[in-house]
Amino acid sequence: MPGKGAPRSLSGLAPFLRPYRLQIVLAGVFLVLAALTTLLFPLALRKLIDGGLVSADPGQQAMGLREHFLALFGVAVALGLFSAARFYTVSWLGERVTADLRNAVYSHVLRQSPRFFETTQTGEVLSRITGDTMLVQTVVGSSLSMGLRNAVMGLGALAMLVWTNPYVMGQVLLILVLIVLPSMAFGRRVRRLSRASQDRVADSSAIAAEVLNAIPVVQSYTAEARESQRFNASTDSAFRTAVRRTKARSVLVAFIIIATSAALLWGLYEGTQAVLRGDISAGHLGQTVVYVIILASAAAVLGEVYGDLLRAAGATERLMELLGAESDIRSPAAPRQLPAVKDGSSIRFESVRFHYPSRPDTPALRDIDLEVRPGETVALVGSSGAGKSTVLQLLLRYYDPQQGRILIDGVPIGELALDDLRAHIGLVPQDAVIFSASALENIRYGCPGASEEAVREAARAAFADDFLSALPEGYGTFLGERGVRLSGGQRQRIAIARAILKNAPLLLLDEATSALDAQSERMVQAALDSAMENRTTLVIAHRLATVQKADRIVVLDHGGIVEQGTHASLVAQGGVYARLAALQFSA
Template structure:
């Protein structure tokens, strides 16, 4: 099994990398503010409350100075404002600070949650409108991470980091001004220590970031193992590899723990150094400040206020290291989200829009000298000069060995991909002349591996026609031979099918998929080996349901079991991307040394051996 998020070249793509602080990356970060625009007044009000909150916080040490100096003056018999009055002022400032802080947190949470909900909706909308090639080159875990981990990182930035960053900057600026006002000599002494702290912070910071990145990568490995194991749980159990997977996850987790503990060691050293620097500076400032108090150039209250302001300034500077790290993560997350938002999407329109008269299909389909290679494997030619014609209502069967290009025909029909050469025509019109949504609304796919959504049977059938009535749903289920087994469940059509339809058998899932297709009432039907994974009993029931589905519809049946397509109007035999034979069942059997005849003979031999 593959490990972690990998790009096409096989190299690891870290789960939550940090981006460098560059001009281009900062421009990318402006994406966040475009989503804040609808809530700009709440955001601006939040900024105002940040300023007010910082102002009241920085006013507190000033009044503390007044309180101490007032008490000292009164003890010396000098006239001064009563300490009780100053204490009441301080209580009033504290009350204001509580109010300002509440509105600061509330407004930023309000703006952040709403803006990020808009962004999540936009990213999801953009993601599901991507062409199939986009999904072919990316893993589901990587894409879900974009909506979960990356957008959560951006959300944290808007709701918390941005407010703390602005608050820290204001605290730093106001604090620096006030300590110089109180004592220039003390401020100069304190700031002389700053370069040492900054240099050590950079050295420690680089090492910590590297270890954090390695830890995140290893943890991504562990999470990928969990995801892959759960997705392939039937394989794990069938091969009795539970303990193998437990061991694999344990080893990956232990490595992540080892890296995290090593990272914690360095972070501990860094925090210890910061604390030593801050408190060492405070001791130095207090020692020098006492000499100024003795000399009469600074009051005791002024020294106290200076120490408190120094703690505020030091705390703000220490907090910037973590905020900068969070900011880098946010830039990285923004970059990856922007990648999705920048990529071209399919021209999908509102599905509620009815099919226009000019776009209604009769069902004629033509592959005209079509050649195709998948974008990720351009050197491998899947189809080569393929020509197929289907009249309205005809049943076209496509057979051939594995890898011949059968499923690629289905992908091109549904316009998941576009031919590299040649033309795909519907009713004589080029495929790209018909709006994509209008075209797909008139087509239906019944795949080999039916994926049901985790809701009820009713919801899964109605997926073919959202808003269908219960009567329409039941009629479709009857035609698909699904109504009886559905009603055998205690909850009937309200039965929850479980994730990916795991609570239903293969034959039951197929019949629900057929009911879904019947409800859609398509002009063109694509059956991609719809019965190949079923047992004989299920196949006969499903085949009968398929016959009901194919009536009066142009049908392309990609078949593995040749017994299911004997009555097809035309059988196309593919081999290595070429159409090598074409005709009815009887016509193809009459060909000496024909591929279809050979395949049919092999299947008859296998069937006789099974009997």
């Protein structure tokens, strides 16, 4: 991760700039040419004054003025062309680098394990991807170029002033050095406040994302006023931090401009005295005046740019923190391949013990030994918190167990590439996820290259074809954010169709029928029975009526397996399952 110094934190952008070395060189060439062209103006002005105005012959004076003004116009044309080329090249570079950075951060976050999202709010991630990258774009595509251009002009003007007025400008240069040192020290405070300001804005974004994703609950509890007040408090905190940053930056800019202008005006005063003494010409003084103006303007712009660099440094730190986050779940360097199977995959848990990172003292699974044969349907039942969903999360390798191992078709899942492992598994979660896309694309999410007919066939198997065909635009109907246009049962059937289309050897059903009414449940259960043929299936269910036909029922309690067998055998045992069955079926 970059160092915590001032704009040095921008060094994290180097890998994103490196692929565009040619564009950077071109931008640098145009930048230098534009700056040098600007520095030609004072020289042309000196010749205009000394050669075109001082001449005694009116004819020669008119001809001289015409030539000098044409020269000035030529300089202006060159400046316009070079500036336009610099602006285009630098703007392109800023847009391209920002897009690459945003893509890299987003792709990296997508590959983080659930442990990352236990401690990082989604709204904060979005704030970094959008707000922080915009600050970086401002610097790369504008401020940095302006800073370099003004630095070249300022140094050029200073060099010319020192060359033409060495004694006076040598003293001014010493004063400028004394100005720069405290400016850099004060700039560190501005950078810290910039980072704090961006953190507060991210807090507001996190609150907004959380609440907007839970609007029905917020409104059902009439909590709109409370949530507005919470958001207002967060934005007020961001405002106060931003004001402190702005005050500090304003003081920095004012100090740089006033101190620099005072030093340069003193040098200019000395120049006027030299004209009065006859030491230099009027054209020489005019040249000096313009160079002083260029140097003063450059110092003012550099003060502004330095503030922008400090803000971008804070933004870059935050982005590099995301890019530097290492997922604890990674593919092995030399992954193994799963054997081809026809009738589903085998699963084996060997002495698996696991606790969630956020609850290290509470085991979610305790010494689990479980074997599932190819093509077998095994139901996991038990009270809430017994460890059922944890079994599925470990199979998908969202987490790794602290003890023991899990094998699919005899291969430890830690030795498989994550993409290969998860491509081998179809999942129907309890909370069906619907994307902001058409019904067709939502089902095709399970197999992006599937034909439209294959999608319709999967929908028919999930008993979703009838209601999808009845939508205004059929399968092409946009379903709204999180599927707000659909009922819970309809969303679940789309999720089931998605898993059917994926056609993976191993199927995981996490309360797949929990959101369905009795009629829909019977239809979907029939579809699931068909989908489970020739594949291994793990089913989580609280409603025991949906798992009575399972080949085997495994009962979990407090993270351990306490019973397993068929529905009839477990009822006959009179244990935990029998008590759960008595409660449900008697009700």
